Amino acid sequence: xxxxxxxxxxxxxxxxxxxxxxxxxxAWTEAGHEVELLTGNVNYKTGASIPCDFGRTYSLExxxxxxxxxxxxxxxxxxxxxxxxxxxxxxxxxxxGAVGTFVRxxxxxxxxxxxxxxxxxxxxxxxxxxxxxxxxxxxxxxxAAVAAGVMxxxxxxxxxxxxxxxxxxxxxxxxxxxxxxRDGILSYGVPPEKVTLVPNxxxxxxxxESFRDHNPLAQFAGRFVCLYVGAxxxxxxxxxxxxxxAAMRDDPSVAFVFVGDGDHRxxxxxxxxxxxxxxxxxxxxxxxQDAFAAICHADVGLIAASxxxxxxxxxxxxIFDYMAAAVPVVVAAGEGEMAELLRLSGGGFLTPAGxxxxxxxxxxxxxxxxxxxxxxxxAR
Numbered sequence: 001x002x003x004x005x006x007x008x009x010x011x012x013x014x015x016x017x018x019x020x021x022x023x024x025x026x027a028w029t030e031a032g033h034e035v036e037l038l039t040g041n042v043n044y045k046t047g048a049s050i051p052c053d054f055g056r057t058y059s060l061e062x063x064x065x066x067x068x069x070x071x072x073x074x075x076x077x078x079x080x081x082x083x084x085x086x087x088x089x090x091x092x093x094x095x096x097g098a099v100g101t102f103v104r105x106x107x108x109x110x111x112x113x114x115x116x117x118x119x120x121x122x123x124x125x126x127x128x129x130x131x132x133x134x135x136x137x138x139x140x141x142x143x144a145a146v147a148a149g150v151m152x153x154x155x156x157x158x159x160x161x162x163x164x165x166x167x168x169x170x171x172x173x174x175x176x177x178x179x180x181x182r183d184g185i186l187s188y189g190v191p192p193e194k195v196t197l198v199p200n201x202x203x204x205x206x207x208x209e210s211f212r213d214h215n216p217l218a219q220f221a222g223r224f225v226c227l228y229v230g231a232x233x234x235x236x237x238x239x240x241x242x243x244x245x246a247a248m249r250d251d252p253s254v255a256f257v258f259v260g261d262g263d264h265r266x267x268x269x270x271x272x273x274x275x276x277x278x279x280x281x282x283x284x285x286x287x288x289q290d291a292f293a294a295i296c297h298a299d300v301g302l303i304a305a306s307x308x309x310x311x312x313x314x315x316x317x318x319i320f321d322y323m324a325a326a327v328p329v330v331v332a333a334g335e336g337e338m339a340e341l342l343r344l345s346g347g348g349f350l351t352p353a354g355x356x357x358x359x360x361x362x363x364x365x366x367x368x369x370x371x372x373x374x375x376x377x378x379a380r
Contacts, residue, residue, distance in 0.1 A: 001034070004100065004110070005024070007038075012063075016285035017285075020200060021037075025063075036103055050071050058071060074092045096122075109126040116142075148235035199315065202324035204324075216283070220281075226241075227295060227301055230260050231260055237332070243355075256281065260285055301325075305334070314337065315338055327378045328366060329347055332356075
């Protein structure tokens with residue numbers, strides 16, 4: 001089967017960012033399918049652009065693992081305003097629709113959101129080629145944008161809801177990555193049989209034993225490392241993690257290490273400087289392989305999410321990354337799918353959303369446990 005795969009963000013293992021799309025492309029290729037990706041030329045985590053060759057419109061790469069990548073030009077200065085993000089999303093959608101018309105006819109079009117606008121060229125190309133359209137939702141729009149405070153206009157919210165409803169209707173099938181996202185899709189009147197749940201996860205080959213021989217956290221040797229890996233956006237509630245670090249500032253044997261990038265990183269760095277939090281360290285974005293290696297050498301993996309109702313459905317890939325590396329997890333969040341996963345797995349602990357001191361107390365409790373007991377928690 002020939003699969004045309006649209007996703008604005010696609011990261012190889014030596015690049016920073018999520019790996020779900022790479023895992024899919026690799027797995028489908030290994031299963032004997034022919035996969036061609038239309039993706040953006042901008043890394044969402046770092047903001048770095050990959051030059052485009054063909055009239056500065058796109059670049060073409062035949063990956064050694066057998067799939068083809070077309071990286072399309074996008075507006076790259078997307079940080080700092082909603083309008084810039086719209087340009088970022090819109091330029092990819094327009095170029096995907098244009099360049100996609102010249103690819104070899106696929107048997108199916110698979111488009112993955114976020115952003116929601118990826119579904120527009122996906123639906124267009126599926127109709128043009130007269131093939132099925134499968135639309136994957138990794139988050140709900142506009143709900144996610146409203147919860148993050150990115151979308152404040154009621155008019156834009158209404159427009160986005162209409163677009164979502166139209167794309168859900170036009171898709172032949174929909175994929176949700178969490179139960180909450182599936183329920184959100186069904187709330188639009190979509191028949192249950194039209195939606196399949198395919199959660200995030202980690203393939204075993206992504207965490208080889210060799211990662212334990214490479215330690216990006218070597219500078220923190222001898223300290224208890226509390227690690228956060230992921231986006232540094234306002235919706236990630238990383239201020240709570242810094243609050244926990246502030247509560248533990250008098251203990252030099254504990255290090256709070258942040259790996260990743262995003263709009264809110266400068267704010268967090270400025271706060272750490274102003275409050276003289278010498279136990280807070282920002283390493284920036286690391287390639288996925290190095291990020292996994294860092295996780296393997298951490299003592300605890302951290303996640304935070306605000307108590308907003310939308311975050312009940314949140315189940316970020318980082319929680320699976322931590323668990324795959326057998327690292328105990330401490331999550332500062334409200335009830336929801338993350339809390340349920342922690343209870344079912346026994347692989348970590350939950351503290352109240354937005355409560356940095358409570359998070360600090362849980363870290364101190366975890367640290368006080370015998371090393372073997374911490375290892376058993378991480379291995380569950």
